[in-house]
Amino acid sequence: MKPKTLAILGAGAWGTTLGQLVRENGHEVRLWSRRSPDSLGQVVAGSDMILSAVSMKGVTAIVEQIHDCRLSANTILITATKGLDPLTTCTPSQLWEQALGDRPVVVLAGPNLSKEIQQGLPAATVVASHNVTAAQQVQGVFSSPSFRVYTNSDPLGVELGGTLKNVMAIAAGVCDGLELGTNAKAALLTRGLAEMIRVGTHWGAQTETFYGLSGLGDLLATCNSPLSRNYQVGYQLGLGRSLSEILASLEGTAEGVNTTQVLIQRAQAQNISVPISYQVYKLLQGEITPKAAVEALMLRDTKPE
Ligand SMILES: NC(=O)C1=CN([C@@H]2O[C@H](COP(=O)(O)OP(=O)(O)OC[C@H]3O[C@@H](n4cnc5c(N)ncnc54)[C@H](OP(=O)(O)O)[C@@H]3O)[C@@H](O)[C@H]2O)C=CC1
Numbered sequence: 001m002k003p004k005t006l007a008i009l010g011a012g013a014w015g016t017t018l019g020q021l022v023r024e025n026g027h028e029v030r031l032w033s034r035r036s037p038d039s040l041g042q043v044v045a046g047s048d049m050i051l052s053a054v055s056m057k058g059v060t061a062i063v064e065q066i067h068d069c070r071l072s073a074n075t076i077l078i079t080a081t082k083g084l085d086p087l088t089t090c091t092p093s094q095l096w097e098q099a100l101g102d103r104p105v106v107v108l109a110g111p112n113l114s115k116e117i118q119q120g121l122p123a124a125t126v127v128a129s130h131n132v133t134a135a136q137q138v139q140g141v142f143s144s145p146s147f148r149v150y151t152n153s154d155p156l157g158v159e160l161g162g163t164l165k166n167v168m169a170i171a172a173g174v175c176d177g178l179e180l181g182t183n184a185k186a187a188l189l190t191r192g193l194a195e196m197i198r199v200g201t202h203w204g205a206q207t208e209t210f211y212g213l214s215g216l217g218d219l220l221a222t223c224n225s226p227l228s229r230n231y232q233v234g235y236q237l238g239l240g241r242s243l244s245e246i247l248a249s250l251e252g253t254a255e256g257v258n259t260t261q262v263l264i265q266r267a268q269a270q271n272i273s274v275p276i277s278y279q280v281y282k283l284l285q286g287e288i289t290p291k292a293a294v295e296a297l298m299l300r301d302t303k304p305e
């Protein structure tokens with residue numbers, strides 16, 4: 001493959017790690033953050049691909065700035081952010097699509113704890129787009145002997161898999177912090193996946209996508225690893241620490257905290273049943289103790305599976 005030029009927006013843990021992967025594959029990487037001396041326009045000019053790996057709270061500002069930048073007609077935008085916009089409740093790819101018109105947008109998501117990837121441990125991910133050719137080009141740029149990349153044609157499902165599992169990762173951390181055991185964790189993750197599918201399909205994603213790497217796969221990774229920031233938040237809540245105390249000492253972004261707020265706002269407006277996410281919400285709001293959240297879930301009305 002001819003070397004490509006990739007502008008990476010967001011020099012946090014994930015942007016840096018993805019930049020390292022692409023550089024090792026022989027492509028040119030220009031890493032940009034809001035603290036960079038170069039302007040966004042300078043960095044994206046002439047790039048074949050732009051990868052956004054900023055946390056959700058930074059996406060809107062960058063999407064607005066991109067409007068004023070000169071991009072070539074076939075520049076591919078790749079979004080790796082796992083979150084929901086509090087103002088519009090849109091996903092990052094929806095925000096990018098609104099801004100970029102006809103240019104292809106590709107979602108990259110999967111069970112990808114950046115610290116393991118930095119060590120060169122094997123991992124797999126998904127690149128999803130309505131534009132199959134664009135997804136295949138991105139697959140070519142990122143694939144390596146240690147990073148296996150699959151294409152998918154349900155970008156919304158792939159994006160929501162990676163986004164909604166962060167709420168479940170908080171719940172899983174609480175479960176482990178409270179030492180509720182393996183049966184409880186299995187029940188939580190299974191019902192958590194059902195909840196993610198209920199929300200995702202209501203919003204237009206396909207059920208089967210959630211059984212893939214970005215849904216079930218990322219659920220297994222983040223709900224079982226202390227490397228996950230969302231899991232860490234939940235674990236420490238389970239130990240009885242307050243959210244503000246936890247966030248003050250957390251290294252990096254735990255998107256699930258914001259995602260839970262936006263999810264509950266939208267699920268309530270649309271009358272979608274999200275019992276696990278709702279207990280995570282009440283816990284994050286400080287309205288309930290971890291033990292009371294578990295009781296509330298266990299004492300719900302009985303129902304068929
Ligand atoms: N780390 C991981 O393992 C993975 C992370 N992700 C997702 O990638 C995204 C980024 O995560 P990660 O890199 O770990 O997070 P970090 O906290 O390490 O980095 C966040 C990045 O976003 C930028 N940012 C934050 N707020 C703004 C803003 N208002 N304007 C512009 N830029 C901003 C930060 O810039 P600055 O440094 O200037 O503050 C930084 O570059 C998240 O959505 C996460 O869910 C997805 C898969 C794996």
Ligand SMILES: O=C(CO)COP(=O)(O)O
Nearest residue numbers: 110111112113228229230
């Ligand atoms: O999304 C991730 C791995 O796929 C990273 O998880 P955290 O954001 O919880 O650290």
